[in-house]
Amino acid sequence: MGSHTSHPDVTPDPPAPLPAPATEAGRAGLDGILADPRRTVIALDFDGTLAEIVPDPDRARAHPAAVPALAALAPRVGSVAVITGRPAEVAVRHGGFADVPGLEHLVVLGHYGAERWDAGTGAVTAPPPHPGVAAVRAELPALLAHSGTEGTWTEDKGRSVAVHTRRAADPGAAFERLRGPLTDLAARHGLIVEPGRMVLELRPPGMDKGAALLDHVRATGAGSVLYAGDDLGDLPAYSAVDRLRTEGVPGLLVCSGSDEVTELRKRADVEVAGPAGVVALLGALARRLAQDD
Numbered sequence: 001m002g003s004h005t006s007h008p009d010v011t012p013d014p015p016a017p018l019p020a021p022a023t024e025a026g027r028a029g030l031d032g033i034l035a036d037p038r039r040t041v042i043a044l045d046f047d048g049t050l051a052e053i054v055p056d057p058d059r060a061r062a063h064p065a066a067v068p069a070l071a072a073l074a075p076r077v078g079s080v081a082v083i084t085g086r087p088a089e090v091a092v093r094h095g096g097f098a099d100v101p102g103l104e105h106l107v108v109l110g111h112y113g114a115e116r117w118d119a120g121t122g123a124v125t126a127p128p129p130h131p132g133v134a135a136v137r138a139e140l141p142a143l144l145a146h147s148g149t150e151g152t153w154t155e156d157k158g159r160s161v162a163v164h165t166r167r168a169a170d171p172g173a174a175f176e177r178l179r180g181p182l183t184d185l186a187a188r189h190g191l192i193v194e195p196g197r198m199v200l201e202l203r204p205p206g207m208d209k210g211a212a213l214l215d216h217v218r219a220t221g222a223g224s225v226l227y228a229g230d231d232l233g234d235l236p237a238y239s240a241v242d243r244l245r246t247e248g249v250p251g252l253l254v255c256s257g258s259d260e261v262t263e264l265r266k267r268a269d270v271e272v273a274g275p276a277g278v279v280a281l282l283g284a285l286a287r288r289l290a291q292d293d
Contacts, residue, residue, distance in 0.1 A: 016280040018288055019270045021252060025245055026269020032224035032250030033077075037289050039223035040077045042282075043213055043237070046084040046091050048230035049256040049278055053197060055166050057086075057155060062095040063275040065283070071102030072286035076293070079220050081107045083209045085194070085201060085233055087158055088117035088124050098122060111159045112203070112233075113212025129159050130204035132189030137161050143181060149174040160191075160203035171198045196231045197260045210236030217244060228254035228278050231261050238267050254281065 021027045033040045044050055051060045074080045080103070084091045088110025092098055097106055097119065106119040115126040140154055140161060151168035154161055163182060168174035175198055183193045186202045194201040194208075209229070217225055217240075225244060227237050241251035255268035256278050265271055272281055 016284050018284045019272065019281060021269040023269045025250075026252050029224065029226070029241075029245075029250040029252035029269065033226060033252060033285070034288065034292070036223050037077045037292075039221070040079075041213075041217050041220055041222040041225045042073065042077050042080045043216065043225065043227045044080075044082050044278070045209070045229040045231070045234050045237075045256070046082055046086060046095065048197065048258065048275070049228050049234075050082070050095065050275055052275055053258070053260075057164075060094055062097075063279050065279045066275070067096050067100055067103070069279050069282040069286060070097075070106070071100055073282050073289070074102050074106060076286065076289040078222055079105065079107065079216070081109055081213075081216050083109045083113065083212050083216075083237065085112055085157070085160070085162075085196075085203075085209075086110055088115040088126075090157075092117055107216070109212045109216065111157065112207035112209055113215065114159055114204075114207050126159075130191070132186075132191045132204065133158075133160060133202070135189040136185060136191060136202050139185060143185060144178075147178060147181065149177055152178065155199075157201075159207075160201050162196075162199050162201040164199045166198040175200065194233055196233055197258070201233075208236040209234055210238075210240035213237045213240045214243070217249065222249065224250045224252075226252040226254065228256060228281075229264060230256035230258055230274075232263060234264060235267075238264065254278065 021030055050062045050066045054060050088108045091108050103119050108117040115124055117124045152165050154163050165171045165174035182200050186193050191202045192205045227241050238253055245251050253269045255264040255271040256274055257271045
């Protein structure tokens with residue numbers, strides 16, 4: 001007769017509740033979402049918000065619970081959009097967003113809104129690239145070779161070029177040393193520099209997450225909006241939500257907190273602990289809306 005070892009029952013942790021916004025505007029934003037979710041836009045950054053920041057961006061992947069949480073939430077709201085500086089197809093691939101039941105209407109706005117991927121068609125639409133990007137791409141190797149910042153490397157995003165300093169011996173010092181020369185290089189070719197978490201991205205002007213978010217909210221006729229981000233590039237989207245609030249569209253600002261960038265914390269209504277916290281919030285919102293169905 002075989003022996004049997006009994007194990008004590010393990011009670012799983014209860015699902016996280018919806019966090020309480022710290023600001024009056026944030027509370028109004030959450031109330032607006034709960035009151036009329038079918039007219040709500042849920043907009044999210046990718047890196048640092050749905051995916052952890054990693055030394056090699058090509059290895060970044062969405063949090064394991066991100067897609068299930070989004071698939072549970074999306075059918076209960078007006079629209080879910082991922083707004084990212086990455087090419088749209090890269091974000092779709094790294095996020096695992098294609099062909100997911102529940103995400104049939106997901107939109108990915110890549111390159112700060114210059115590209116749009118629709119889950120319904122699987123197609124990407126975009127205008128021609130800015131000619132300054134090719135010029136910058138050609139000049140960057142020589143500039144970096146003479147910059148004295150060993151360990152930096154470039155990421156070619158097609159419609160922009162990013163210089164990463166995270167692998168340098170002193171990432172912060174390399175970042176500051178390169179900021180001026182890269183700003184000058186960008187300006188010569190009609191581009192701007194967007195600073196981020198140990199990255200300086202040279203890209204065309206007029207491309208930012210704020211403009212992309214405003215366009216999407218207005219195109220969908222949304223009555224409320226949630227935006228979650230983690231980095232300096234998300235500040236224009238925060239400003240877009242502030243603008244929408246003045247127009248009578250309640251909004252909720254969520255910060256995916258980190259020790260590298262603290263600017264968003266000062267303006268957020270809710271701060272959560274990185275991508276895991278964002279995913280927990282999305283799951284909590286999906287459960288709350290399911291109760292109200």
